[in-house]
Amino acid sequence: MSSSPNTENKTLNKIVIHLRRRWLWQKLAYTLLIGICVGIPVYWITDWVVWPITAVVLMISFAALVYSRSKQYQNITANKILLHLNRQFSECEESAELILLPNSTLTTLQQLQKNRIQPQVDKLLTTGIDSHLPKYSSTKPLLLNAIALLIFTLLQIIPSGLLIENDATKTQEMSDLSKPIKPIQFEVKSITVTAPSYTGLAPWQTSDLNLALIAGSTVTWRLQFTGVAEVNEVNGVNKQKNLSIMLPDKQRISLIKQADNVYLSSATLNQSGVYHIAVDEIMLGDIHTLAVTADTKPSIRFIAPTGTITELAKNAIPNVQATVSIEDDFGIGRVEILASIASGSGEAVKFRDQSFQFDTQSEVEDKAYFFKNWDLVELGMQPGDELYFSIRAWDNRLPIAQQSHSASKIIRWLEEEEQTVLADGLLMDFMPEYFKSQRQIIIETKELVADKPNISIENFNRISRELGASQSFLKQKYGQFLGDEFDSGTLQSMEAGPEITHDGHDEYANEKSPQTAAEHEHDGAEHQSEQTDKSGYNQIIEQFGHAHGEADDGNFIKKGLPSPKLLMKRAIANMWQAELHLLLSEPELALPFESQALAFLNRAKQADRIYVKRLGFEPPPVSEKRRYQGDLSDILSYQRDEQTLKTNSTMPSMPSIVFLLNTLNQHSDQWSSKALTTEQTKSLENVKAYFSEQLTANPNDINFIATLEKMQQANSFDLHNCKGCSTALIKKLWQTLPSPIAAPTTRQTTYSLQNTMLQQYQAFLQQHEKMQKVVRETVLKKELEKVLKNESQP
């Protein structure tokens, strides 16, 4: 507790209390100033209001406690005040303090003095001596508090931007002190593209550095550069900047200075790529594309004849009209026909090559049509000969024209007699005299159909059956050369013509006519064939194909044309059907099959000639040395180990494409912060190479090459000057992906096969199964014994 004044003089006591209070207020005011200086920043930082105020209040309270116990506070006593009055007022006679002392403690002199000055002091105390006492003014600290509050308020109100701006202004002023170097910039004045003269295209101008042009075009760049001279001055050396254009394939062309800072350069371009402007081989500006479209070869299309083979009957007019349409993007140069005439047959075939020109040509809707009339007699051909011809066309490209070659067409002048068929080294030599030819059968069938109203039914049926027998003999004769066995009388349904329902069978079921035997024979043959082998073709197939019932026609079709063997089989199939109908006395139904059989026969005959023409070689005779002797000593092992390389032979760049696609797709938020790794750079290079290979087919891919190049130059996937490029690249890479090839994979279970519980349960099941088996066997044995016992009993 603080000591309170307790003198007898109440006025003095009041003065002491008053002084003390003023001193305390002054100190608390300074304390408040500290509180404000601390509290307000705390509020700014934490946004708390209550706690800082509470803290300040507590601080002031604590300060009041401390100050009130302090020495200075305690030293403000009545004695000290009286001593102060001694100094201020002479009438106290330096003995004002005596009034506080009790008389019993004073000497006589002191008492006298005390009595003398007591009234003076009393008078002084009552008159008001405030002005002579220490002030202990709180004005100054309160003023400081107000100033502090004002400063903090102003700091709160004034935006911070004003302060920072001053700094920026300063920085700018400082930077203005040093003289800046202007960067080199360029402006496109014009770009002139002159296509090759043979194209007939007029030169054109553009200001876009991304160019699309024809291969062989000459491009002239006119660019105006600024800042080049200043750079040279600043450098302080008389070294001129080397301005150039870096073309694809690291080709560099210099920009030559003209007047007014305009630079000129020119180049002839033949391939697509990317290029950029360079200053001392350092890239200036952006990367630009060159999409070069190559001049395509002429395209040749046959209008007539439409089919590959045109057959003329022996007695037909030996004239064939050929019409061809030829197109080119810029112009056609020369056109000629290469022809080859084949005479003779078999081993004695001879070829005569010759070159022809078209008779006439015309132009309709920018397409050129060429016409040629082939007169076979004029060409020295005879029935049985063949003419093969194809078209060669050149365009007008300079310096070297491009050539196209069409497919070959064949004009065949047929002859009547059947000839030998040579197929796969097997000579099928036909036709003893007593065999009717297929053509003869057709003629006689037609005669029979025509005579039907004029002859009796018995004769009609007899003649029809005879024709059927002839057809059968002919069929067997041809079939034998193919190794067919006809014991089962199978029907070759796979190669048969259109199915015809045998409704006629029921009609003749009850008749006792000779044809019934044939029907039965045929039916029996069919029935037998149904039971054993529905299709005789299967027998043939089994001889040439694989086991497990597989059907395989692959070997019979070579280079798009059926082999003679296949044609023979088809002829035989038609003969079967023809035979059937002839035996059923339906010659009108048999005719189409007979004609088809003849057609296939003729094709088979001619097919071997084509074979010889195209391959033009004689197979060597079979050597006995090459036949297997059953010697297995060369077989070192029955085991072979190999490793496959997991490369995509069709798209070797696929791993890089996938890697790049995954990288671009996943980490788009990290592009700006990271430089490219070695692997990423390599993938960019590989993908760029892939797109470069595709440029001929897809000239627009040049844009993606440019994007990849920009990424390489920037050493980052983040391209500031082309925001949509990465998205377009991702889209293109995705579209490049081929259809997915599913890989073998196994499923996942939520349990492990090594789970103890599972293994124990499995063991339990196996045990259970064994026991059940034993029980079953025991029961069976008992039953067997019972049965045997019953049997043994009488």
Place this chain on the structure above:
Amino acid sequence: MTFSLGLFSHYPITASVSMLLLMIGLMISCYFAKQRLKHKRIRLAGVLVVNTVAALMVVGLAFDIHIISNQASVTYLVTKGTTPQQLNKIDREQSVFVLREAVKSIDDHNILDVATLLDVPSQLLSHQPRFDNLHVLGDGLSLTQWQDLQLLMDEAFANISVTFTPSKPAVGLVNMQWSKESVVGQFIEVQGQLQGTGDPAADTIYQLSLLDPVGEIVDTIRLKAAERFTLSFPAKITGQWVYRLQLYKSGDTTLLADEPIAFSVTQPAPVKILIKQSAPSFETRQLKNWAAALGSQIRVLTQISQNKDIQQNINLNTETLPHITPVFSKQTLAYFDWLLIDGRALLSLPVKQMHALQTAIKNGLGVYIVADNELVNAWPVASLNWLLDIHIQPLDVANYSAIPNWPHSNIEQAIPLVKATITSAESSYLVQNNEARILVSRSKIGLGQVAVSLINATYGWQTSGLTEQYSHYWQNVIYSLARPKQPPYWLNTQSDTLLLVNQAVQRCLLGGSASGIATHNQNTQPTILTEDFLPTEQQCLTIWPANEGWHKLAWWKNRGLANSQHDQSSLINTWLYAHAEEDWPVWQQTQKQHASQNMAKQHNPKQFNKQSVKSLDKDWFWGLLVVSMSMLWLERKLF
């Protein structure tokens, strides 16, 4: 208003003593103050008042004061989707809490003046530790949020009543399912349902498009509200991909929904294939070429004479070969995952090898038997009595062909088949034709599976350029039959889960070793894997993805490998996608409403407590006590 003993509840007698002492102290202090301030009445009055206030505050601090009200106390929790009409029905005298996610959707901002904002529902307990009646409005809380609340409230949760006022259903996609992990070529099937507004009269047709990662449309369907849909497409390439589902009204260009379908495509582990054939064939040759090119380990045994086979090993490790030298033994069969064998070869197996095969199948080997005429004609075979649940009968036809159908097949041409029919007791099949006849049967024997196939000419697809369909067929067959994947591997995510940012997700690893270490690519420290209780081979971890997008979890066999990060063969990765909170809003709404409705059913509002008790906040007592004491002290010192 009621009092309870509060601090003195354990020793009630001390309450009386304390009160007495307080009264005495008050009287004494008032006396002395009166003595001191005899002539200063205003100051005396002030001191007496403040003194009395301080004494009363002491009483308030010492005892608990409750106010009982006859009005039921309801705690309102406003979630996203609450309509203004629902907000108007809230009694503002009660405690109202609003989830921060709901603030945007609330137009009536007046409620925010009286409501307390919460970031997560469980924060409610820090503002109001006890409540009896909870009324949830809007979309509701998710199952996880309910579980958190239940966990924090413990037994008290069982005694609360829950009322749920759901928000209006919105048009969007709900009940979605798709597999989050796949391999190249496997079809991803996206299933779901279109939720409408619930108006039965609405007959609007909507258009749903599936877009690939570059924005190209993969498939489009038209459907009405409440209809289920299925969209499927093959996984094109390895990586982490996000397809998108976009919903429009038919004929309108306004986008109603644009949701991500995220999945990860990986390269599968090599499958070990054994082919045993009685003669070379195109079928096995094409199969071998396809599987070998994609990294499978293959052994082909081709019979060349009665007792001799030639053996071709492809991609087999030279270290493994000595262990599988006996070509068709139990040991060898245990190594392989899948066996393809033709009928003739199967019939010619000696007894010992047949037993070995049977054992291997029971232990998990998958077998694909290519039927041929010999097998068909010999069926039923005594040595194959373990396969007697299927019946094979020859067909007496010239030719037999059919268009095979398996999941996601798109073959349009018929393929020649073995002339037989297969019927199965359980009608289980892998492939059937358009008339639902089995072309490839499927039988489960022990842990393994056996298929008998009438198809023997799939090589025709490969040679005619239908490589995609060819590979898909065999992938489907091998996937269905082969021995399951060997651990360790990460278990796949459930197809119907939706992982959001800042939500806990658990992933489990099967077959990991105790020394293994798991890492999360967004966390520098390894993540702890804890062993599961019942399947002890399973170890699980929990992460809370903080960012939207892909997160990678990796498991290393040991810490050394994790530190070096060079040995990729010891690394097993898995990816998971954390959706943003704005993704799948309608699906989230459905899930939350479903969970909240279930919770409301379990916590019957009939138990509504119609009386409420409120405790006075002691902070005020404390504050007033400090202030009054300070004032008394200051008065003493300064004046």
